Amino acid sequence: MKTLISILLISRxxxxxxxxxxxxxxxxxxxxxxxxxxxxxxxxxxxxxGATGVQIGYFMPSxxxxxxxxxxxxxxxxxxLVTHEAAFRQLADLRVWMFRKLAPLAPAGLEKYAGGDIxxxxxxxxxxxxxxxxxxxxxxxxxxxxxxxxxxxxxxxxISSAIVLLFFLLIPGVALPLLAHRLSQEPGKQSAALSAExxxxxxxxxxxxxxxxxxxxxxxxxxxxxxxxxxxxxKQKRLGEISAITLSSCFAASGLAAAAMLITxxxxxxxxxxxxxxxVMLLLFAGAVFEAPMxxxxxxxxxxxxxxxxxxxxxxxxxxxxVPDPPIAAERPQSTDxxxxxxxxxxxxxxxxxxxxxxxxSSGSRVALVGPSGSGKTTLxxxxxxxxxxxxxxxxxxxxxxxxxxxxxxxxxxxxPQKPHLFNTTIRENILIGRPEATDxxxxxxxxxxxxxxxxxALPSGLDTAVGENGSAVSGGEGRRIALARAxxxxxxxxxxxxxxxxxxxxxEQKVIERLAERTSGKTVIIxxxxxxxxxxxxxxxxxxxx
Numbered sequence: 001m002k003t004l005i006s007i008l009l010i011s012r013x014x015x016x017x018x019x020x021x022x023x024x025x026x027x028x029x030x031x032x033x034x035x036x037x038x039x040x041x042x043x044x045x046x047x048x049x050g051a052t053g054v055q056i057g058y059f060m061p062s063x064x065x066x067x068x069x070x071x072x073x074x075x076x077x078x079x080x081l082v083t084h085e086a087a088f089r090q091l092a093d094l095r096v097w098m099f100r101k102l103a104p105l106a107p108a109g110l111e112k113y114a115g116g117d118i119x120x121x122x123x124x125x126x127x128x129x130x131x132x133x134x135x136x137x138x139x140x141x142x143x144x145x146x147x148x149x150x151x152x153x154x155x156x157x158x159i160s161s162a163i164v165l166l167f168f169l170l171i172p173g174v175a176l177p178l179l180a181h182r183l184s185q186e187p188g189k190q191s192a193a194l195s196a197e198x199x200x201x202x203x204x205x206x207x208x209x210x211x212x213x214x215x216x217x218x219x220x221x222x223x224x225x226x227x228x229x230x231x232x233x234x235k236q237k238r239l240g241e242i243s244a245i246t247l248s249s250c251f252a253a254s255g256l257a258a259a260a261m262l263i264t265x266x267x268x269x270x271x272x273x274x275x276x277x278x279x280v281m282l283l284l285f286a287g288a289v290f291e292a293p294m295x296x297x298x299x300x301x302x303x304x305x306x307x308x309x310x311x312x313x314x315x316x317x318x319x320x321x322x323v324p325d326p327p328i329a330a331e332r333p334q335s336t337d338x339x340x341x342x343x344x345x346x347x348x349x350x351x352x353x354x355x356x357x358x359x360x361x362s363s364g365s366r367v368a369l370v371g372p373s374g375s376g377k378t379t380l381x382x383x384x385x386x387x388x389x390x391x392x393x394x395x396x397x398x399x400x401x402x403x404x405x406x407x408x409x410x411x412x413x414x415x416x417p418q419k420p421h422l423f424n425t426t427i428r429e430n431i432l433i434g435r436p437e438a439t440d441x442x443x444x445x446x447x448x449x450x451x452x453x454x455x456x457x458a459l460p461s462g463l464d465t466a467v468g469e470n471g472s473a474v475s476g477g478e479g480r481r482i483a484l485a486r487a488x489x490x491x492x493x494x495x496x497x498x499x500x501x502x503x504x505x506x507x508x509e510q511k512v513i514e515r516l517a518e519r520t521s522g523k524t525v526i527i528x529x530x531x532x533x534x535x536x537x538x539x540x541x542x543x544x545x546x547x
Contacts, residue, residue, distance in 0.1 A: 003310040004132060004303070010097050011090040011133075018090075018133055021083035025142035028075040030149065033288040035068035040284035044277035087134040094126050094313075101317035104406065108322040108388045124199055125309040128192075131302050132310075139295035146292030147173050150285075157282060158274055160264045165286050168257030172250040173293035180246045181300035184239055188304030191235040196312065198228040239301065246297035254290040261286050323386045329405040333397025336412065336493045336524040337363040338384070343392035345379055353379045354390075359542050363397075366525040368535050371544035377528045378418055380544075381496050384526075385415060396494075414492035416500050418528075420483030422471030427456065428463040430482050434489035442489065449519045450485035451504075451512040452478075477503030481512070488519060495520055498528040509533050 011018075042061040049056045102122075147169045155162035205212065205221045212218050265279035274282075338361040345354040354376040361367050369377045382388045386406055394401040396412065414434070422430050431446065432438060447453050447463075455478065459465045471479040484500055500516070501509040513536055520537075527537055535541060 003307055003314060004136070006314070007094065007129060007132060007310050008137065011093040013093060014086055014089040017082060017086035018137070021079060021086050021133075022138055022141045022145075024075055024079035024082055025138060026145050026149070028072060028079050029142065029146045029289065029292050031068050031072040031075055032291065033150065033285050035065065035072055036288040037281045037285035038064050038068065041277045041281035044280040048277060083134055083138055087130045090133055091126060091130055094129060095122075098122060098126060098313065098317060104321035104324075105316070105319055106387070107382070109319055124195070125312050128306060128309045129313075131306050135295075135302055136299045136306065139299040143173055143292045143296045143299075146289065150289040150292070154282060154285065157278060158265070158268050160268065161261050161274075161282050164260045164264050165257060165289075168253050168260065169290070169293055171253040172246075172290070173296055176246045176249050176253075177296040177300035180242055180297040181303060183242045184301040185304050187235045187238040187242075188301065189308045191232060191239060192305040192308035192312075194228060194232040194235060198225065198232055201225050201228055242301060243298060246301070247294075250290070250294050250297065254287065257286055257290070258283060322389045323402065323406075325405045326403050329408065330399050330403035332404070332408045332412070333399040335363050335397035337361065337397060338494070338524065338526075339393070339395045340380075341393040341395075343380075343383070343390050343394060345376070345383055345388060345390045347379075354383075354544075357392075357544070361524060361526065363524055364522050366520065366527065366537055366539050368527045368529060368538035368541045369544060370529065370535075370541055372546050375544040375546040377544055378498055381415065381417070381498050381526070381528060384496060385409070385413060412492055413494045413496055414487040414490040415496040416480070416483050416487045416498060418498040418502075420480060422467045422474070422479050422482060424467070424469045426461075426464045426466055427452075427482055430467060431463075431485045431489055434486040435491070438489055446485040446488040449488055449515040450481045451508050451515065452481050452485060475503065477505075477508070480504070484512070492523075494524045494526075496526050496528075499530070500527065501529075501531060501534055506533070513537055 038061060042058070042065065045056060045061075046058070147166070150169065151162050151166045154165050201221075201224055205225065209218075212221050261283055262279075265274060265282055268274040269276055269279050340357055340359045343354055343357040344352055346352050353374075357376070357380070359367075369380065371377055379388065383390045383394065384401070386401065386404075386409055396404070396409075401409070423433070428443070431443060434446075435442070443463075444453075447456060456462055456465075465473075467474050467479070467482070471482075474482070480500065480503055484497075487495065487497075497516075501512055504512065509531070510533065513533060517537055525537065527534055529535070
């Protein structure tokens with residue numbers, strides 16, 4: 001339950017909406033119960049008056065019935081509207097919070113999780129937390145308040161009937177929810193775990209479908225998915241059986257409550273404590289007020305699976321970042337000379353990727369890093385971007401890298417990674433990520449500098465052409481040039497290029513290199529490459545050796 005409360009506190013900005021939804025829920029149950037009570041009293045009173053010939057005023061009761069009917073209808077709509085608004089706002093806060101937690105972890109802090117697992121935690125697990133308010137917190141609060149108010153209202157008429165009603169209300173309000181919670185602990189947790197494993201298996205299978213087909217492993221993957229799906233269905237059937245038992249028990253408690261109240265009410269009528277119409281009123285009130293605890297068993301049944309989803313989210317969100325921001329940030333350096341001194345880095349303890357690496361890069365110079373695959377070139381770039389931790393010393397303008405906060409560092413460095421990501425939007429929007437406030441002239445300039453001008457001009461929609469999911473609608477070379485244009489638009493004093501011309505034909509590559517030579521004049525540039533043509537950009541070449 002502590003994990004659920006910690007998640008709920010993240011969305012405390014939405015407490016007004018949450019409390020408003022609970023208040024409306026109580027109003028709806030009160031209006032429905034009082035409507036039934038007043039209608040029962042009115043009908044019974046009219047019957048007695050007809051039999052005895054006593055005149056009664058029917059105007060006020062009929063007005064009250066109409067008011068309660070309107071309040072019940074409008075209140076129900078308002079309660080649905082407000083509670084769902086609160087749930088959606090809560091999910092929005094959680095998604096933003098989760099993204100802010102994950103951003104400092106990428107990439108090194110997330111490498112222990114499979115891609116499908118992270119996607120599942122971001123989407124399905126957070127979406128499942130819609131249950132936290134909508135189907136757990138709100139029903140529990142509405143039920144508890146309504147049971148208390150029902151007891152107090154009934155006690156105002158007849159204390160013995162109130163005690164009987166409270167006893168039977170506590171069966172679906174306390175006993176059955178606790179039973180449902182106990183019975184659903186294991187299947188609820190297992191269902192959430194199997195659901196996560198199934199999502200991961202399907203996602204990973206679809207991502208690697210080409211390899212599975214080549215290796216003839218499609219059937220094995222399909223059997224694994226089928227096994228997980230079958231296990232998940234079994235757990236969900238078990239949860240459905242528990243839900244059916246508790247729901248039927250709730251209806252049984254409601255019927256028993258009506259019978260017991262009929263007995264106590266009849267005794268009160270014979271002793272003159274209640275009139276006949278008042279007994280009918282309490283009977284119909286009791287039948288209607290059982291709406292309040294009906295949702296409580298399901299609320300407690302959902303807690304195990306929701307808690308498991310919450311734990312999965314917190315397990316990632318509370319992971320320490322590979323390179324945390326310092327408690328006291330250093331001032332942003334004015335110079336861009338970079339000094340690596342005795343730098344070590346390991347992905348796995350005891351297996352170095354970089355060992356005792358040292359190099360000095362003066363401000364405004366262009367240096368190429370070359371070497372065989374696995375020699376640590378890309379790792380060096382990730383360290384400079386503070387994606388990975390390191391031992392030794394790295395300074396920019398005399399300021400140790402660790403003492404800079406990430407935001408200050410990212411204003412200094414612009415990068416084109418080895419595998420740039422293109423967002424599922426237009427070419428224009430992908431480039432403008434580098435500087436959203438850029439003018440059309442600046443945008444056109446970087447398009448030309450990245451060698452995109454002629455290609456974009458030939459597209460029917462030009463810059464407004466969609467690139468597809470992960471850049472699927474463009475070639476690898478085109479995607480890399482879009483990423484290059486994005487980095488150039490940022491116009492940071494340090495430019496880090498990891499294989500900037502990979503996938504380009506020799507003519508386009510030559511053109512891009514010439515434009516880059518002009519564009520990067522005066523900037524500190526680090527080029528990671530295997531391609532001899534890119535070495536023309538560099539004033540100095542540093543060779544890394546594989547450990």
